[in-house]
Amino acid sequence: MMRQVTVLGSCGAFPEPGRACSGFAVDWDGYRLVLDLGYATLPRLLAHWPDGAVDAVVVTHEHPDHCVDLHGLFRMRFYGDPGGPRLPLYCPPGVLERISGLEPDVDLRAVFDVHSLPGSHQVGPFALTGVSLPHYVPNAGIRVEADGVALAYTGDTGPTSVLAELGRDADLFIVEATDRDGEADRPIRNLLGSTEAGQWARRAGARRLMLTHFWPGNDRGASVAAAQEEFGGEVSAAEEGLTVALGGNSGVG
Template identity: 55%
Template sequence: MRRLTVLGTCGAWPEAAGCGASGFLLEYDGYRLVLDLGYATFPRLLEHCPAGELDAVVITHEHPDHCADLSALSRARYFAPERGPRLPLYCTPGVVGRVQAMEPTESLADVFTVHPLPARHRLGPFRLDAEQLPHHVPHAGLRLTAPGLTVAYSGDAGPAPALARLAAGADLFIAGTTLQDGDPDDPHLLSATTAAAWAGRAGAQHLLLTHFWPGSDRARSVAEARAAFAGRVTAAAEGMVIDLG
């Protein structure tokens, strides 16, 4: 089974009951990894995967809408009747310190083995290639490649040439698209139009829009992306499952 499950889609904070911030569960032939764990994503993760059955966690950067529920995962594993081996955690500088600050007594080092990003790593069936992307804090864009599948993830970053490398030929390109056409330019964020242009340049097959600013018109973002990209465009929604073949 190869699929992506959307745990949360909101930028900044969950905009309504039932929503979550950034988070995805990627499954490949029994291997399970999480991409980001923002506000309110951990309860949705438990609907699909018990905390003890994860194989790895990847966090793009230290903003809490991408890492806050790493604290919940840490506690669930720390206090489990059988804690098990430490879970590989791949993250940028600042993530561990940010999450550890919420936990005054239990050390994240007792739960996770930390590996730095951006870098290249092997995660089960995946090769992880991560590159620095422009944002307000250190941020890693991701490319995950396994036999027959490539998934790219921009996180919450702005445009850069690295996007073309990360998303080159990707079956699925997950793009944080906070901005809409007409919003003030921000070199640290993407709009749907800009993400679509990079998806086309990279030859990606399917563009999944996410990280919507609370109150924004998601249908508008989809329309803007479709005007700039000939491939498949989808707006992420909590609980959505995408079959990856």
């Protein structure tokens, strides 16, 4: 029985050398779920699942550092497995339109079976809930639950009380901690810092916190320390290739 999440990418905006932008691969008793596919995540997904088989994809929003490699996955399916079953895709409005701009002569729905977020869906073994979180474009925070275990992921977000409910008692709460200079002073907030990530994870009562979406060049150790001071529980930094067990088999690989 394998229940785990593996980091495909951890950078915000653009990838640092040797890294990728936002993306996570969830293995749950043989079911394969992807959360976001930003720049450079597809090759890492294929390294993790060499056969390229994916059961469902969830994309939080249309910014390319979260969705652009969805286009590569489309091409792999469209040209490499023509006529295969459509792949369930859960995403807010705007994602498919953004990717369609890269492939205007083909209907992406030939490959993807699209379901709207925010909203609630049964996705394989998971009860999936997508909630609206503040960002520059429509963004869905994601919560997936199965067998009493919850995994929550913010995508990108500004501060909001919704975060406490999104991550309520989650086994693992993956929270963006961009720590972009000047963000805290903006009149309208659309991103978080690591201190805030720790605060919201504590308010949610999450069991563990993983920080992600690091602004390139930032000190990740300092981000973890800042979040740890507020959260009090286990805090990790998303690192490409890092695997974290879900449920009772907690641990890091």
